[in-house]
Amino acid sequence: MKITVSGTVKEVADGLTVSQLIEQENVETPQYVTVSVNEEFIESGTFDTHILKEGDEVEFLYFMGGGTIMQSIIQDGSDE
Amino acid sequence: MKITIKESDFNRIYEHALSVAPDEACGLIAGTDGEDGIREIKKVYILENIDHTNEHFTIDPREQLKAVKDMRTLGLTPLGNWHSHPETPSRPSEEDKRLANDSSASYLILSLEKEGSPVLNAFHVEGEQGNKTVRKEELIIVEERQD
Numbered sequence: 001m002k003i004t005v006s007g008t009v010k011e012v013a014d015g016l017t018v019s020q021l022i023e024q025e026n027v028e029t030p031q032y033v034t035v036s037v038n039e040e041f042i043e044s045g046t047f048d049t050h051i052l053k054e055g056d057e058v059e060f061l062y063f064m065g066g067g068t069i070m071q072s073i074i075q076d077g078s079d080e
Numbered sequence: 081m082k083i084t085i086k087e088s089d090f091n092r093i094y095e096h097a098l099s100v101a102p103d104e105a106c107g108l109i110a111g112t113d114g115e116d117g118i119r120e121i122k123k124v125y126i127l128e129n130i131d132h133t134n135e136h137f138t139i140d141p142r143e144q145l146k147a148v149k150d151m152r153t154l155g156l157t158p159l160g161n162w163h164s165h166p167e168t169p170s171r172p173s174e175e176d177k178r179l180a181n182d183s184s185a186s187y188l189i190l191s192l193e194k195e196g197s198p199v200l201n202a203f204h205v206e207g208e209q210g211n212k213t214v215r216k217e218e219l220i221i222v223e224e225r226q227d
Contacts (some may be wrong), residue, residue: 007149064106067104067175079093
């Protein structure tokens with residue numbers, strides 16, 4: 001079947017799950033990736049059971065966040 | 081690694097960050113990633129910090145998805161994100177490092193610590209959790225020509 005992954009149409013096996021697609025696509029640090037299918041966000045706990053369908057549009061998004069809880073030292077030590 | 085940002089985009093994020101302070105402001109950056117190692121930011125996305133606090137940010141994933149699709153439509157490459165530190169220096173916190181999970185991304189941090197003197201720096205973060213390396217990138221603010 002054909003699905004669209006991050007804007008690219010790909011041929012994948014029927015019955016492919018979101019988890020299998022993540023592995024197939026070699027997604028870096030998958031534990032921090034949010035997945036949307038047809039613009040609906042998929043709960044990470046259902047990646048193993050969510051079966052993709054013909055024509056699905058899948059996007060992988062890295063969680064984007066941070067905070068100022070504690071400052072760290074960078075290699076050159078400069079903040080200017 | 082060098083990364084450039086237009087002065088007008090720098091001013092936009094500075095003004096936005098001031099307007100939402102003391103909350104942290106955040107967004108995405110997109111542009112071109114040259115083979116010569118120079119990244120050029122062509123578009124800055126100002127997105128919602130759904131945490132709405134002065135010590136943490138989370139980019140609204142729905143806005144993130146919309147921005148990513150816009151980048152694709154415009155033929156731009158996702159280059160990373162930016163956020164403000166309203167009260168602390170322009171360098172990654174431990175939390176910033178922990179949550180920087182895209183080793184290809186540039187992470188821009190705008191400090192508002194010194195009133196009237198914003199400091200914007202860019203960083204690259206890579207490595208495993210608990211052993212991440214942060215490198216400063218050379219950030220150039222580019223003045224635009226008036227044609």
